Amino acid sequence: MDKQQLIDCHERIKPFIHNTPVLTSRLIDEMIGANLFFKCENFQRMGAFKMRGAANAIMQLSNEQKEHGVVTHSSGNFAQALSLSAKSLGVKAYIVMPDSAPQVKKDAVKGYGGILVECESNLNAREQASKKIVQEHGATFIHPSNDDQVILGQGTACKELLELQPDLDYVVTPVGGGGLIAGSALSAHYFGNNCKTIGGEPFEVDDAYRSLKSGKIETNSSTNTIADGLKTQLGDRNFPIIQKHVEEIVRVTEEEIVSAMRVIWERLKIVCEPSSAVALAALLKKKEELENKKIGIIISGGNVDVGKLPF
């Protein structure tokens, strides 16, 4: 994927996304000993960066494809992102979700105009359900993270950040399925001035960290983390980009995630998901190496039930 594709993607999705604000905090800067710029994708439409990739993926379909709709399986932010993007573009979105998913997530999808398709809570069931919709309706399957158009879309948050702060030394993102970090690394490469990309990943779901070490895609045997957006699996579209363009992936404990989340809430005064705090946790962990650096952080999302907080 080249620079022009990122530029075209950004122009294409601009009418459907917010150029989200960038916040700073003197107190957090003092904690790290560096200058941090928080790109607040929690303020994005539907509350997460996923809106960017979903909008781009749908817009790249042919008119005939759009007529038959799109389908994905997700119980997270991509379900809402695809629903809202599709609605904005006049396209049907079928969302396959396990019947065990929280009612609030099912309602959110329906609220954004998605067509909810419930299935059993296992990988095979959701793949079968998706396949059936593709066959019956001719819908196009869009993967939440392992898709070139999705990766390009997710990269536009980092592009916007670099437009405001062109001389960042680092950009830091959480690592889940790999779409955000791959897209961000491409933007850092093409639009930064020697800007390096760092990932934060929970020890409990460290498939990307281990994949970088071994040189092949590793899987997680369990997904016991509070960072529920990061339980997803690295893919074969984003992994090569991560191999080529990501400097390092830093693993963090569950305690470090909760502690960083509290810093963001109390110091930056914003509501973010546990997944978003993983990036700051990674920075706090390696702050000795970051003295006086200019660092961008993507706050990935803010969809959280404030009645169920870890503090």
Next chain:
Amino acid sequence: MDKQQLIDCHERIKPFIHNTPVLTSRLIDEMIGANLFFKCENFQRMGAFKMRGAANAIMQLSNEQKEHGVVTHSSGNFAQALSLSAKSLGVKAYIVMPDSAPQVKKDAVKGYGGILVECESNLNAREQASKKIVQEHGATFIHPSNDDQVILGQGTACKELLELQPDLDYVVTPVGGGGLIAGSALSAHYFGNNCKTIGGEPFEVDDAYRSLKSGKIETNSSTNTIADGLKTQLGDRNFPIIQKHVEEIVRVTEEEIVSAMRVIWERLKIVCEPSSAVALAALLKKKEELENKKIGIIISGGNVDVGKLPF
């Protein structure tokens, strides 16, 4: 206080404050049936609008007065605001606080460079302690809300909001000591285009509501509200301004405050104090009268212990 005083005040304090961002939410707009613009003073330095009035009050002192420092009694945001403003201006700040105040608030004052003076937890003790500092050190007493220079400073948040959104129909603020609503009402009067000012006040501390009804300053016999920033008493400097320029004060229940606070946290994705939610609660209460109006809301502050939330 005239228009030029507000303009001069704003220019004076600009180097010491943030021009805070204004956020919007389609979902909240749909809930109210109007267009809302949230002026996020939770992102202000030290986390609340109080920074504005404190900075202005200190800057208006003579050099001789500045040499002897300033004193206030507050266990809330004004304590931190006066400490940080004074530090930024090279002035000593004595902060009288009850010894029963939470350690986190005492630490915050010290962290911002204030000189903490503890006293017993009653009005007489704190007034005596303040008087003693005035006598011994020659410090100037600055009231957290009942002071012309403080009122002018607090009004600059609404002035900034009107610079972005000149045709607001309403501006809404919480009502505590009265500094914010009086300053906002002045700005709405001088810089708005027929912009009316509405206050939100908890039923539990409805001194301003009752004062407007009776035409004289009323007091609260108890202060049993979650909106801890609003327990303070209306004063003789801000009450005449409120009488002249405030359209209405809307009272809200504790349940309505918590419910509005949850909307702000979950929909707007920001951390705000219960006091800030009182303004949105007031709007939700009278939404029938506000259809299709453009409304500014001052989110007054974000200093809250996220480990002690009402939801």
